[in-house]
Structures are given as structure tokens and as C-alpha cells.
Amino acid sequence: MGKTFFEKVWESHIVDSVENEQEILYIDRHFIHEVTSPQAFEGLRRRGIELFRKNKIVATADHNVPTKDQHLPIKELLSKLQVDTLIQNCKEFGIDLYGLGHPYQGIVHVIGPELGITKPGMTIVCGDSHTSTHGAFGAIAFGIGTSQVEQVMATQCLLLERPKTMRITINGELQRGVSSKDIILYIISKLSTAGGTGHFVEYAGSAITSLSMEARMTICNMSIEMGARGGMIAPDETTFEYIKGREFAPDGAALEEAINYWKTLYSDEDAYFDKEYTFEAERIPPMITYGTNPGMGIGIDETIPENDSESFKKSLKYMNLEAGTYLLNKKIDNVFIGSCTNSRIEDLRIVAEYVAGKQKADHVKAMIVPGSKQVEKQAREEGIHQVLADAGFELREPGCSACLGMNEDKIPDGEYCVSTSNRNFEGRQGPGARTMLVSPLTAAIIAIEGKIVDTRNYVNKVVTA
Amino acid sequence: MEKFKTLTSTVIPLANEDIDTDQIIPARFLKSTTREGFGNNLFRDWRYDSQGDLKEDFILNDPSYSGSILVTGKNFGCGSSREHAAWALYDFGFRAVVSSYFADIFKGNALNNGLLPVQVSDAFLETIFELVKQDKNTTLKIELIDQQISIPGTNHKEKYNINAYKKTCLLNGYDDIDYLISKKSQIEQFEQTHKEF
Numbered sequence: 001m002g003k004t005f006f007e008k009v010w011e012s013h014i015v016d017s018v019e020n021e022q023e024i025l026y027i028d029r030h031f032i033h034e035v036t037s038p039q040a041f042e043g044l045r046r047r048g049i050e051l052f053r054k055n056k057i058v059a060t061a062d063h064n065v066p067t068k069d070q071h072l073p074i075k076e077l078l079s080k081l082q083v084d085t086l087i088q089n090c091k092e093f094g095i096d097l098y099g100l101g102h103p104y105q106g107i108v109h110v111i112g113p114e115l116g117i118t119k120p121g122m123t124i125v126c127g128d129s130h131t132s133t134h135g136a137f138g139a140i141a142f143g144i145g146t147s148q149v150e151q152v153m154a155t156q157c158l159l160l161e162r163p164k165t166m167r168i169t170i171n172g173e174l175q176r177g178v179s180s181k182d183i184i185l186y187i188i189s190k191l192s193t194a195g196g197t198g199h200f201v202e203y204a205g206s207a208i209t210s211l212s213m214e215a216r217m218t219i220c221n222m223s224i225e226m227g228a229r230g231g232m233i234a235p236d237e238t239t240f241e242y243i244k245g246r247e248f249a250p251d252g253a254a255l256e257e258a259i260n261y262w263k264t265l266y267s268d269e270d271a272y273f274d275k276e277y278t279f280e281a282e283r284i285p286p287m288i289t290y291g292t293n294p295g296m297g298i299g300i301d302e303t304i305p306e307n308d309s310e311s312f313k314k315s316l317k318y319m320n321l322e323a324g325t326y327l328l329n330k331k332i333d334n335v336f337i338g339s340c341t342n343s344r345i346e347d348l349r350i351v352a353e354y355v356a357g358k359q360k361a362d363h364v365k366a367m368i369v370p371g372s373k374q375v376e377k378q379a380r381e382e383g384i385h386q387v388l389a390d391a392g393f394e395l396r397e398p399g400c401s402a403c404l405g406m407n408e409d410k411i412p413d414g415e416y417c418v419s420t421s422n423r424n425f426e427g428r429q430g431p432g433a434r435t436m437l438v439s440p441l442t443a444a445i446i447a448i449e450g451k452i453v454d455t456r457n458y459v460n461k462v463v464t465a
Numbered sequence: 466m467e468k469f470k471t472l473t474s475t476v477i478p479l480a481n482e483d484i485d486t487d488q489i490i491p492a493r494f495l496k497s498t499t500r501e502g503f504g505n506n507l508f509r510d511w512r513y514d515s516q517g518d519l520k521e522d523f524i525l526n527d528p529s530y531s532g533s534i535l536v537t538g539k540n541f542g543c544g545s546s547r548e549h550a551a552w553a554l555y556d557f558g559f560r561a562v563v564s565s566y567f568a569d570i571f572k573g574n575a576l577n578n579g580l581l582p583v584q585v586s587d588a589f590l591e592t593i594f595e596l597v598k599q600d601k602n603t604t605l606k607i608e609l610i611d612q613q614i615s616i617p618g619t620n621h622k623e624k625y626n627i628n629a630y631k632k633t634c635l636l637n638g639y640d641d642i643d644y645l646i647s648k649k650s651q652i653e654q655f656e657q658t659h660k661e662f
């Protein structure tokens with residue numbers, strides 16, 4: 001029987017299969033950031049051990065950083081301590097750090113791909129659940145806990161039980177105004193937040209292969225929101241084109257050799273998947289979430305479903321919404337465009353293209369936060385910051401920002417925020433904040449209109465990102 | 466890591482489903498650079514109001530419930546990979562969490578910290594919630610060697626699964642690092658032929 005391409009990549013990284021279904025998996029690249037690494041460094045010191053392969057670690061500061069005046073010292077003392085601890089640790093252990101002030105700084109899952117560090121066939125980990133983003137390149141990439149961060153630091157390996165496989169195929173063409181974010185929100189709404197638990201997902205089908213790299217990243221990014229360990233897409237010409245010429249990408253003969261290998265990374269016709277789902281692209285509407293987990297999503301013109309479970313009721317109570325009602329026309333006060341799901345240059349272009357020549361609604365507070373210094377730079381070069389400024393928006397400096405309410409950017413208690421991030425959990429964007437997840441295009445339209453509207457009525461083309 | 470053999474305790478029932486790690490410990494409390502002290506902010510926004518006062522209707526604030534076993538609705542620990550969630554539960558005094566379904570990363574994090582995730586059937590979970598509703602002093606007995614969870618004084622019991630390697634680790638208080646370090650020469654050998662493109 002043939003193999004899934006997940007199996008091909010996994011098997012090429014097995015150092016040893018040990019008893020009881022555990023395998024020692026070799027890790028090619030380890031990303032670290034300020035929040036989930038300090039206790040791992042501390043662990044190494046306590047045990048008196050060195051880093052095993054320091055050149056396989058890349059560090060950045062993203063979760064806890066301000067997105068304004070980054071050249072000034074961080075005001076919040078605990079945040080500053082955490083960022084300073086990372087600087088100190090990287091210095092002591094000899095790790096490359098793209099920290100504040102560095103031209104490569106940014107959200108860890110944005111900088112890996114844009115620097116050409118993320119490549120097909122690799123194993124990539126990070127103490128962060130959205131590491132699944134890197135799977136868009138055909139890498140096995142997944143989030144780990146801090147104890148595992150320490151394991152990788154100590155041995156470049158993890159002891160793991162092999163996940164099951166799942167394939168989600170999406171064929172056909174998208175409706176106008178529908179983008180990759182809508183695809184993944186739609187899938188999660190169908191499979192639920194636990195639908196992928198224990199599995200590694202491969203996304204396939206014509207609606208996936210026709211997407212840009214950045215759009216593919218958006219999809220793989222949110223794999224974790226259905227409980228999956230990770231998500232991946234077989235590398236193809238789109239992937240190779242994206243990688244070519246990037247800072248750490250191979251070139252010349254090395255690139256050719258790499259591409260020859262990458263071309264073998266697809267699932268064989270007779271490969272077996274533990275689970276398979278198929279959806280039709282035409283049926284996917286612009287999506288929005290109404291509840292407090294990413295599985296609670298509906299088409300933007302639909303009504304909130306009825307459900308008797310206590311957890312469901314609690315969720316609607318938190319959101320101050322009623323089952324059976326429409327979200328359309330609901331007034332929105334905050335719009336957040338950013339996060340590792342949607343803060344890349346394509347996302348900003350989509351927003352800029354839509355808002356050009358328009359004005360945001362007066363009552364809307366909008367935050368647009370690029371995923372990295374490089375995205376910010378490019379946006380300035382393309383004049384995007386000016387288009388945004390003319391429309392009443394401000395382009396901030398890179399970081400996780402209001403995605404997680406850990407830094408200075410928070411949504412006020414009780415207010416609604418239409419957000420391009422990936423989690424609408426209670427308090428995720430700040431205590432009492434009410435988050436509704438949408439695509440960047442939908443967010444841009446809502447910022448202009450000041451209320452929830454149907455994306456399809458405002459554009460007449462398909463979005464590719 | 467502390468050893469785990471048998472745990473008999475009253476329980477704290479928290480019936481919500483899909484409890485994500487942002488609820489277990491919100492991001493703004495992840496700023497510490499050590500592993501200790503996260504228990505103070507366990508379920509922070511469910512335990513305290515915005516003034517910092519205890520919310521009396523939340524179960525962890527009800528003194529008539531106590532114990533080192535948390536029983537919760539399905540899909541516990543979804544969302545962020547933060548190991549701080551496992552540290553917070555442990556620091557608060559929990560040694561086991563019982564649910565009908567756990568999110569993957571949380572399960573791994575819990576096992577790496579001596580906090581036992583016990584996955585039971587939906588029916589068994591219902592039974593526990595029912596019995597605790599009738600009597601707050603209901604106890605659970607969790608045995609690791611036999612992989613059995615039971616309700617003493619009743620006939621209710623069930624076997625649960627745990628990876629055999631993880632079981633050995635918990636029984637002996639070992640962690641993965643010791644094991645992986647012992648394989649170092651094999652890892653170095655692997656690197657000789659492993660090509661990263």
C-alpha cells in the first residue's frame with residue numbers, strides 16, 4: 001500500500017522506534033519566543049546541560065511586545081522582564097534572535113516562512129499551537145509544551161506517539177468574496193473543535209491547490225482549532241516559487257536537488273487515511289463566529305443556531321447574543337486585522353484595496369497590525385500605510401497584538417470585535433471582550449460600514465488569499 | 466516529577482465542555498519566567514470578577530467542594546499549547562483530571578508534569594456528575610497500575626487507557642528528557658545520514 005505524504009515525512013525523521021508505540025522523532029527546526037521558553041532554559045540550567053544543536057533554533061519576540069513605539073523600552077515591567085529574559089537566554093546559549101528592533105522581527109509563524117526557513121519535508125516545532133501554519137509548505141509542524149521545548153533543546157528530538165491521518169478535500173470554485181479564512185472557519189464549524197483530535201490533517205483538492213502560499217498558511221494555521229495536531233498541504237510549483245530567493249532558501253544546484261526531493265512529497269493514490277472528508281467550495285459562504293470557540297461559526301447571512309446544552313447557552317450569554325437571530329446589521333465597535341492567521345502582505349493588500357478611497361465608520365476603532373517587520377516595510381513601500389491612513393486606519397508595528405490580550409492591545413470589556421485572528425475564546429482579546437472571527441476582506445468591509453454586512457454584496461470577485 | 470500510583474479523593478465537578486487553556490490560565494498571567502505560582506490565577510476570570518473579588522457562584526469558590534481531582538466536560542484543554550495550564554492545575558492542588566475527551570497538547574503537557582488525565586466514557590462521566598450532585602463527598606479512586614477508575618461504595622468502575630511508556634514514567638517519576646539524553650549517540654548517528662533540504 002502507498003503512503004500519505006505525512007507518513008513519508010514522518011518516517012524520514014524517525015531516529016528509533018521504541019517500545020509502546022513511542023517513536024523518537026528528529027526535529028529540523030525549533031522556533032522559540034519569549035512566553036514559552038524561559039522555563040525550558042531554566043530546566044537546562046538546572047540539569048546542567050547544553051543546547052544540543054543551537055543552529056537549529058530561531059528566536060523572536062512577538063506575544064508580549066507593544067505594537068507602538070517599539071524603539072522605546074517596554075513599559076509593562078513583567079512583559080519587559082520576559083522579553084529581556086529571552087535576550088539574555090539567547091545570548092548565553094548562542095541562539096539567533098530576531099528581537100525587537102531587528103529587521104526580521106515578527107510573529108514567529110510569519111517570519112519562518114518569509115525568511116525561507118520553513119521548507120517542505122521538514123519537521124518544525126515551537127512552543128505555540130499555531131506552529132501548524134508551517135504545514136502549508138508540506139512540513140510536519142506542530143505546537144509543543146514547554147517540557148518538550150526543553151527536550152528539543154536538549155536532544156533535538158521528541159518522544160511521540162504517531163498521530164492518525166485525516167484528509168480534507170475541497171473541490172470546486174469559491175463564491176465571490178470568499179477567502180481561505182472562510183474555508184477553514186467553514187471546515188471547523190462542520191467538524192467541531194474536537195473533530196481533528198489525534199490526527200494530522202492533509203488539505204487537498206482543487207480549491208486548495210489554487211490558493212496562494214499565504215492563503216494556504218491561513219488554512220493550516222487554524223488546524224489546531226479543530227483539535228488536529230497539525231495540517232499540511234503537498235508542496236507544488238506555488239510552494240517552490242514562494243521559497244525561491246528568500247533569505248535562507250537554498251539556491252542553484254542545492255535548490256534543484258531540494259525541489260527534486262520535494263516533488264516526491266505527495267500522498268500516493270492508494271494511501272490510507274484514518275478519516276476523510278470532502279466539501280464543495282461553492283457551498284462555502286463568507287463566515288463569521290458567534291460564540292466562544294472557533295467551531296461556533298455560521299455563514300454571515302445565517303441565523304445563530306439553537307442548542308440546549310449548558311455550555312452553548314453560557315457561550316451565547318457571554319457574547320450577549322440570542323439563538324435564532326441574525327448577526328447582519330449588528331453594530332461593531334472594534335476591528336482587529338492581524339495575528340499569525342491574517343497579517344501577511346496579501347492580507348494587508350486585500351484590506352487596502354477595499355478601503356482605498358473610502359472612510360472607516362466613525363465609531364469603529366480599528367487596529368491593523370502587520371505580522372512582521374518585513375511585512376510592515378513592504379506595506380510602506382507599496383504605499384499601503386498611506387491608503388490605510390487616508391481611510392482612517394493606522395498601521396501599527398508587528399506583534400501578536402490583540403490576538404491574545406497579553407500585551408498592551410486589548411479589546412474593552414463587553415465590546416464586540418470583528419477579528420481576523422484565530423480564537424474567540426472568552427477573554428482571549430482581553431477580559432470580557434466579545435470576539436467574532438472573520439476574513440480580512442470581511443473585516444475591512446465591516447470597518448467601513450460599522451456593522452455586520454454580507455461580504456458578497458460589496459465585492460464582485462473571488463479573493464485568492 | 467512526582468510519582469503517581471493511586472489517588473483517592475473527593476472531586477470538584479466542572480461540567481462545561483470545550484474548556485480551553487485560555488480559561489484555565491488567561492494569557493495576561495503568562496508573564497512569569499518560572500513554573501511556580503500559576504495556581505493563584507487558575508480559572509482567573511471565572512473565579513474573580515473585574516474588581517478582583519471572588520465570584521461566589523463559581524464552583525472553585527464553593528468551600529463545600531474540595532479535592533485533588535477535577536472532573537470536567539468533554540474536550541478539556543483545547544486551544545493554546547501553554548503548559549502553564551497544566552502547571553496552574555497542579556499548583557492549585559489537582560493531581561488528576563477526569564473527562565470524556567482531552568485535547569492532545571494538553572494531555573501531553575499534563576502527563577509531563579505528573580498530572581494524570583483520565584479519559585472515561587460519556588456515560589461514566591455522567592454518573593460521576595450525577596453522584597456528586599447528590600453527595601458532595603462522593604470520592605473517586607484512580608489506580609494507575611490497574612488503569613482503573615472507580616467510585617468506592619458503588620459498583621461503578623471503568624478501565625482507562627494510558628500509553629504504556631507514559632505510565633511507567635508516572636509510576637517512577639521519570640521524565641522524557643532523561644530517556645532522550647540516554648539516546649544521544651543514536652541521535653548523533655542519525656544526523657550523519659539525515660539530510661535537511
Ligand code: SF4
Pocket residue numbers: 062063107108109128130339340341399400403404421422
Ligand atoms: S498571533 Fe495569536 S495565535 Fe498567533 S502566535 Fe501570536 S498569540 Fe498565538
